Amino acid sequence: MKILTPLEFEKSIYQIEDKIEELKNLSEETGIDLDNQIKTLVEQAQDYKEQLYSNLSPSQKLQIARHSKRPTFLDYVSMITTDWVEMHGDRAGTDDRAIMGGIAIIENQPVMLIGTQKGKTTKENLEYNFGMPQPEGYRKALRLFNHANRFNLPIITLIDTPGAYPGIKAEQTGQGIAIAVNLCEMAKLETPLITVILGEGCSGGALGLAVANRVYMLEHALYTVISPEGCASILWRSADMACIAAESLKITSDDLLRLGIIDGVIKEPLGGAHYDWEMTANNLKQQILESIKELSKMSGNEIKTDKYDKFRKMGVFVER
Amino acid sequence: MSLKDWFAKRKKKQLNVALVESKISGDDLSKLWDKCYNCNTQLPKKDLEKNMFVCPKCDYHFRIGAKTRIFQLFDEGSFQEIDCNIYPSNPLEFVDTMCYKKRQDEARTKSKLNEAVITGIGKINNWEVAAAVMDFAYMGGSMGSVVGEKVTRLIEDGIKRRIPIIAITSSGGARMQESCLSLMQMAKTSCAIARANEEGVLYITVLTEPTFGGVTASFGTLGDIIIAEQGARIGFAGRRVIEQTIRQKLPADFQTAEYLLKYGQVDMVSKRKDLKEMLERLIRIHSGALKQGANK
Numbered sequence: 360m361k362i363l364t365p366l367e368f369e370k371s372i373y374q375i376e377d378k379i380e381e382l383k384n385l386s387e388e389t390g391i392d393l394d395n396q397i398k399t400l401v402e403q404a405q406d407y408k409e410q411l412y413s414n415l416s417p418s419q420k421l422q423i424a425r426h427s428k429r430p431t432f433l434d435y436v437s438m439i440t441t442d443w444v445e446m447h448g449d450r451a452g453t454d455d456r457a458i459m460g461g462i463a464i465i466e467n468q469p470v471m472l473i474g475t476q477k478g479k480t481t482k483e484n485l486e487y488n489f490g491m492p493q494p495e496g497y498r499k500a501l502r503l504f505n506h507a508n509r510f511n512l513p514i515i516t517l518i519d520t521p522g523a524y525p526g527i528k529a530e531q532t533g534q535g536i537a538i539a540v541n542l543c544e545m546a547k548l549e550t551p552l553i554t555v556i557l558g559e560g561c562s563g564g565a566l567g568l569a570v571a572n573r574v575y576m577l578e579h580a581l582y583t584v585i586s587p588e589g590c591a592s593i594l595w596r597s598a599d600m601a602c603i604a605a606e607s608l609k610i611t612s613d614d615l616l617r618l619g620i621i622d623g624v625i626k627e628p629l630g631g632a633h634y635d636w637e638m639t640a641n642n643l644k645q646q647i648l649e650s651i652k653e654l655s656k657m658s659g660n661e662i663k664t665d666k667y668d669k670f671r672k673m674g675v676f677v678e679r
Numbered sequence: 680m681s682l683k684d685w686f687a688k689r690k691k692k693q694l695n696v697a698l699v700e701s702k703i704s705g706d707d708l709s710k711l712w713d714k715c716y717n718c719n720t721q722l723p724k725k726d727l728e729k730n731m732f733v734c735p736k737c738d739y740h741f742r743i744g745a746k747t748r749i750f751q752l753f754d755e756g757s758f759q760e761i762d763c764n765i766y767p768s769n770p771l772e773f774v775d776t777m778c779y780k781k782r783q784d785e786a787r788t789k790s791k792l793n794e795a796v797i798t799g800i801g802k803i804n805n806w807e808v809a810a811a812v813m814d815f816a817y818m819g820g821s822m823g824s825v826v827g828e829k830v831t832r833l834i835e836d837g838i839k840r841r842i843p844i845i846a847i848t849s850s851g852g853a854r855m856q857e858s859c860l861s862l863m864q865m866a867k868t869s870c871a872i873a874r875a876n877e878e879g880v881l882y883i884t885v886l887t888e889p890t891f892g893g894v895t896a897s898f899g900t901l902g903d904i905i906i907a908e909q910g911a912r913i914g915f916a917g918r919r920v921i922e923q924t925i926r927q928k929l930p931a932d933f934q935t936a937e938y939l940l941k942y943g944q945v946d947m948v949s950k951r952k953d954l955k956e957m958l959e960r961l962i963r964i965h966s967g968a969l970k971q972g973a974n975k
Contacts, residue, residue, distance in 0.1 A: 523896075525916030525924050530934060531942040535895030535915035542869035543901050547877065562853075563865060563896040563915075570866045584853045584862040584893070589920070594775035594855060608858045609771050618770070620859050670870050671831070673863035674824030675770035 366422045369630070372411065375404045412629055415579075417605040421587065423579040424558045428633040430640070432459060432474030432517050432557065438640035439647070440465050440472065446503060455496030457488045457520070458568070460503040462512065465644060468651055471507035473500050473568060474517035477558070490559075491524035494537035497567050501541055508550050513651045516568040519557040521586060523564035538567040545570035546666060549659030553650045555625065555643060556580040557632075572666050573650045574620070576612040577639065578627040582620070583610040620673065681919040682889075689716060715739050731951045740910045740951055742888045744790070745797045745814035748847060752955050753810075758801035762832055766793055767825045773856040782818060782856065790816035794825040795850065798833040800842075804959040806966070809837030810845045815889070820850035822893055823857040827864025830898055834871040834882075843881040843962050848899045852892020865897035872901045881965045883958065886913045886936070886945065900944075904961055907936035907945040908954070 365373045379400050386393040415423070423429070436443055440463035448454040460473035477490035500516075507514045523534050545552060554571035560582035576582060585593075587605035592598045609615070612624040625642050628635035657665060713722050717739035727734075731751055732741040743751075749758050773779040787793065795817040800809055811830045813820045830846065837844035853861040875882050884902030886895075888911040895915050907913055914934035922929060932938050936948045949957050 523915065525921045527921065527925065527927075527929065527933070530914050530916070530921070531944075533900075533942075533944045535892075536900040536944060538896040538915070539865075539869060539898070539900045542866055542897055543873045543876065546870040546873035562862065563893060566862055566865055567896075570870065582859055582862075584858050585855055590855050604775075607771070607773055607775065608855070610858070615859060618859065620863060667870050667874070670863060670866045673867055674828050674860055675768055675857075676824045676828055677766045677768045678764055679766065 364427075366419070366426070368411070368415075368419050368422075372404065372408055375400070375407070379404065408629060412631075416602075417581070417608075417611050418587070418602040420579050420611050421581060421605055423631040423633075424581050426631060426633050427479055429519075429558055430632055430636050431479070432476045432519060434636065435517060435557070435640055435643060436461075436463065436472060436474075438636065439644040440470075443472075446506070447499075449495045449498040450502060451495070451498065453493070453495035453499075455488075455493050455499055456486050457490055457492040457524070458496035458500050460500060465515075466648060468648065469512055470647075470651070471503055471512045471514045472517065473503055473514065474557075475520040475565075475568070477519055488524060490520045491522060492520065492564060492567075493524050493526075493529050494532045494534045497523075497537040497541050500568055501544055504541075504544060504548060504552075508548050511550055513551045513553065513655065514548070515647055516552070516554045516571065517557050518554060518560050518565050518568055519580075520561060520564050521559050522561040523567065535563075538563045541567045542570050546670075547663065548666075549662050551651060551654035551657070551662055552666070553647060553654070555646070556582050556621075559586075561586050570666065570670065572654055572662060572669070573622045575623045575625055575646055575650075576615065576621050577625050577632060577643070578612055579631050580612060581610040582612075582615055583608050681922065682917060683919065713741075716741075733951055738909070738950075740888065740908060742815060742849070744816055745792065745812040745847075745849075748812050748887075749797065749799075749801070749810075751951070752847075752958070753801035753803060754805065758799050758810075760797060760799040761836065762798055762829050763793065765825050765829060767823055767857075769856075770824075770860060771856070771858055773858070775856070779856040786816075786818045790814060792817045794829070795820045795822070796826045796829050798829045800836070800840075803955060803962065806843070806959060806962045807840075808843045808845050808958075808962065809833050809840065810847065812847045813849045813894070815849040815851070818854065820848075820894075821852060821854035821861070822850060822864050822897075823854035823861050824864060826850075826854075827861075827867050830864075830868050831871045834868070834875055834898075837882075838871075838875050838878050838880050841878075841880060843883065843965070844875060845883050845885065845958065846898055846902070847885040847887060848890045848894050849887045850890055850892070850894040850899070852894060861893065865893050868898040869901060872898060876903075879968065881962065881968075883961060885949075885954065885958075887911050889913065891915070891917060905945045906954070906957065907939055907948050909936055909948055909950050911936045913939055913945075 443463040445461035475490045476487045478484035478487045552571040554569040554574045556576040587601040588598050591600035591604040615621045628638045632639040715734040718737040720736045732743050769779045796813045798811045883904045885906045887908040890913045939945045
């Protein structure tokens, strides 16, 4: 716990834990029996933590979703799969590093895994472009979708991206078109597709991998049409209003489950995935296996119809 | 110049014109005259209208609304609107500097439209087509649940009737006030187009000034054939966002129809006056295949 840099709202917890540590040291050094006091304090700290983490505001969740120690796509791949074989490139001149994909085994089940990758260090972030894919990344993903479809491999997409990259070259090579084509082609796949939003799921950049039969979110992940900062700067004309935009946009897993946009929420350890990677990875794995089991009963046509019906229902309007 | 500055400048220009004219005479001359945003020529509104809202001097294509577009493109009296009884609601109770409900009311008054798209069945030189025509005047042509639903129903209708489907876009992107529900409209419309693809029903998109964000990244660019109207600005990310990200000035022709043609992103750039004839030609060439599909 100590190795982590605390977020602003977590500082009080760290202070309490420091105090507990001090008391323990004191009791050891002086031999005074403080066990009872320590025990009460630990219990109180636990209660406080549970209360704090179960009442997080959307902007606090946002900080957890973007935490620099939060496990990334490749971390999960190494924790939940064996025999991972990465497949590179769009076969047209580029290997975008922000979207990665490959085949692997999850407990005897062969799968195609595709995800957006963020780095933990500056060097890594430069390599992965902060998890912001170029059009070529989406085209690589499409190639892998089609590969999986040919060989009947269930596809798992794991998403953590602040959005598709906005740049000159990205516009020249058709960022919008690359995403649009993926949305349309995902609808035609006859193999099950399961999406999990791991951290940030921003805008078309996330959706470009997420027209899935089942969509799940990690508890503290977010899924939104635009980043709260972007929304604030457009609607309020000030990026400082991001907190309020985060509230208004309804970006948390609970909100999206209630709105029927996702199919379920995957539990994270108290405080967020970065406090216990293994536990998060295990929960993730269980959900993926359960969904594959459910979806593999369907025929190719049923898979397509299931997906069509799922998205066909989305939207709220008045007809009169 | 960023999109925002451009709008501000344009508004200021319009105000100035109105102000000067009101001084000259008591009449509301701004109702009769328009100024070309490109070459600043004063143009009589009647002439401009006759010229399909294209400047006769410099060929600048003015942005036009859905109703004008329908009037220009479809055989007289042939366009029958469908699904005009679908209205937006406020599922997220969204409030920014103004309540979403109030924004809807304002947009309706300003644009005289119920939502940002008109859908219907019409004829282009006697060829029956299903068409969705967007209007930037209603909340920047943004796509929320209503736009998504109307476009999807139209595509389904076009597939059922086995007639070509045409989408004419003009949109700033997904509607933020409906957040993820708007995002899902991208998926919904794209799933419907997947069906049109599989059924061999021709789908043509015409990208007009301006087409951005969620519409570019969904049904806007999924056309079997993509036409961009001359001078239209089309892209995924907005100019300002890109400038802020890369901290560079962008070339003047960046994200124009002609720029996209150069980089292989659209099939062609069309002048407004040639659009109807081009659509007819495309439909005629594909008509054999469409009929064959019907006998499948």
